[in-house]
Every structure is written in C-alpha cells, then in structure tokens.
Amino acid sequence: MNCDESRLLLDAYADGELDLVRHIELEAHLKACPTCLRRSEAIAARRIRIRDSLPRFPASQELRGRIHASLRAEARGAARQGPLPFPVAWRRWNLAGLAASVTVALLAGYSWGSHHARSTSLADEAFAGHMRSLQASHLTDVTSTDRHTVKPWFAGKLDFSPPVVDLADLGFPLVGGRLDQIDGHTAAALVFRRRLHAINVFVWPARGAISPPRSATESGFSAQGWTHGGLNFLAVSEIPAAELEQFAGEFRKRTE
Template sequence: MNHDQVQARLSAMLDHALPAAEAAEITLHLATCAECQHAWAAQQALQTWIKRDAVQAVPAGLVQQLSQHLAQQTAAPVLIAAPAPATVSEKPTRTRPLWLWPGFAGLGGVLAGGLLTLLLLPRAPEAQTQIAQEVFASHIRALQAGHLSDVVSTDQHTVKPWFAGKLDFSPPVHDLAAEGFPLIGGRLDYLQQRPVAALVYRHQLHVINVFVWPASTTHQPAPRLLQQQGYQMVAWQQEGMNCWAVSDLNTPELQKFASLLQQH
C-alpha cells in the first residue's frame, strides 16, 4: 500500500471499517510517515470535535409535543373543524385545523379526547363517529388487501356506468386529473348496513377513498373534518348523496380535494 492509498483509507480506519490486514498495514505505514501521522491525528481531532460540538440537545418540550401529537392522532375520531369552507372559491389552505387548541392537547389520551369532543361539541352526532370508524376501517382494509378497485379506469364514463345494476343509485363520478387528483377506479363497499360506492382517487402517492351513498335527509350539514390515527376524513353532502373522503393526505389538501369534487 503506497502513501496515497493509505491517505485515502484513513477515514475508513477512523470508522473501524477496514479489514484487519489493511488496518495493520496502515499502522505500519503510520510509524514511518510523518505526513500520514499528522493527517491521522488531524482526522481523529476532527472526529472528536464533531462529536463534541455538532450535537444539540433535544429541544425542551419536544418529547411532550410528540407525545401529544400522537395522542391526538390516535384518539377516537375527533371532529377537528366544524364548518369546512362551504363555498369552493375559498382557499382551503387558510383553514388551519383547530386541533392545536391549548388545553385540548394538554389532556391528550384517548379518553380525554373522546370526552372533550362530547363536552365541546355536544351536537356532534354519535352517528358521525360511528360512520367515521367504519369509513376509516374500510379505507385501511382496502389498502391492506390491495383491493382498491373492481373497475380500474381513469375514465369517469367507464366508472360511473359500472355501478349501474350493482347499486340502487348512481354515484357522482368526476375526474380531477387536471387538478392533480386523478380518478383511478371504483369498487363496491359496505357501510351503514348498505352497499355503497367507493371511488378511488390518487394524489401523488396518497390514495383517497370516497364513499358515497344516498342521503336520508335533505338537510345539508356543513362539511366536517375528522381525524383518526393519522388519517383525515372529510364528510359532506352533494347531489343528494352522503360523501366521505378518507386519506393520509394532509388536511388542507384533502379539503381542497373535497371542494373540487363539490364544484362539479
């Protein structure tokens, strides 16, 4: 091993990543070469320095912050923002979720989250929570089983007729490819003791499931936003249908998606 080869291996030597034979050879060379000796000492000094001074303590409060964030995300579905933008012209990014409520975060935990929801939003119907659980579970099952679509098509004119004869209603199907949410297919699903249409959209690598079934009332509640275990859900009514979108997309983007669908 010549001088240059030794120099090139000093870094690996520092990391104890050289085969024993090579390390021995380098040690031998170091004993006779002042220049390499110096380089070796400098490398060691630099390593010591980095280990000492490039370290920063974990910021105070970060542990607690992570833990609270997780608790919020993993609690039973929580209504995090009541009226999402009803008019579509509004920029959805402005609606920062209300889940950073002080106090709410402080209590954390499944029970606290659930209790608070009841206390603060006494009118949030229990039925919503139950649907949210079903929607969430359905989304996860579809992802786990790799069973997203029975009809795979990016063409709304293929997907919509596919449901005819399989359902007693015709779900609104719109392609939002131009807006960055391409339709990738549809399938039958089962929610609330009835068959429902599930439309599958994609945004980058995120999958969005939209569950659609006829609304029993004509009363149109404001769109709702819910969270469970890191997944976001938006519920609204359009064209006489209940619509539930669920995804691991972030909240503003999922809201944007819901707004776009309602626009059609």
C-alpha cells in the first residue's frame, strides 16, 4: 500500500469500518510511514472531536404530542374514508379556509338543528376539517405559552384585541395563536392543549347577524360559544363535551 491509497482509507480506519485485509495492510503501512501515521492520528482526533462536539437536536414534547394526535386522527380518518392525500407542501395548504369551514359548518348545523341529516353531514365535514388542521401542523402562527407574547402578536393584525388567558393551572395550557377567517371576518384563533388534544378558540367581532351556538356536539366533536364585550367566542375541540364546557366556563370567568 502506498501513501495515496492510505489517505483514502484513514477515516474508515478510524471508524473501524475497514475490512480485515485492508485493515492489516494499512496498519503495516502506518508502521513504515511516519507521515501517514501523523495524518492518521490527526484524523482520529478530528473524528472524536466531531463526534463529541456536534449537538444532537432532540424532538420536542410538543412535536411528540402533535405526532401522537395526528396519528390518531389518521387512524380514525382511514377507518372512515380511506387514506387521505397528503401533499408535501404543508405550508401551502389553505388551513385558514379549512378551519373557518369547520366553524361555519358548526354554526350552520346549529341553526338548522331540526334538519338532522344535514346537521350530521356538516358535522362530519367539520370533523374531517378539524382532523386535517391537526395533521397539517399549521395549528399556530405564533407559538408561545406566554399570553404576554401571544396577545401583542395579534396587535396590528386585527382591528380588535382578543383577550388571551392562561389556563395551564387547570390543565389547559396555552400553546399559541394564529389568524383565521370566520363569518367573513378575520378572527383570532387561540390554541390551547388538553393532554394531547388541541382546542381552538375563535374570537371575532360580534357584528354579524349570526351568533355562535351555545353548545354543539357531533361525532365526538364539540363546540361552546358565547358573546362578551362585543366579541364572539367559539371554542372547538374533540375533547369530551363536559371538559370543553369546563374550559369555556373558566375562559369566560377570567375574561369577564
């Protein structure tokens, strides 16, 4: 083995990845060639330094939760309607539109409550929309558990100021907010977590004729609505209706 051949193998040698024959040949060469031996030592030191100094980025708890939720939604969705197409261009999805359709469908379902078939299909649509919004990971535009970060983020983006509360002490931590559309208005969507589930609270000015439903439940999907201080509020989630009611009650208590 000559020095040129040796140079090509030194990294693999340091990694212990050479086959036996070349390993033996290279060691023989290193015994005979001080230049290659020095180079080999430098490469071994470099390898250790790289290995010990490069940071390893672990997955966040938030990502784990999101994945857990999206897998469950996927499993349920697959059982309902077969595999959904899922483009790679996550960010290009019109999620605001999807989320708005969820809520509008709920509102419509509520006002036409007597038309049971209609209400059921709308709720199904709403459920599918909610599911996709979880999968597509555009739950938040601003991600923070600090309401003093989330509230100012909306300033300048909306012509009203949504109240932002923290309910972490009750097991509903704030995770962030995003802009959304509802009933023809730009709305604030505040996002909370309950265990691994998301709760969206849509907030928009109470100018329209249509008020949010006080409560609605369909297919394991529930909503709680109210109006206060000239703003409409509608909380939507797949957590049990009783828990969402508790959440809405505490949210109101802290903002009214």
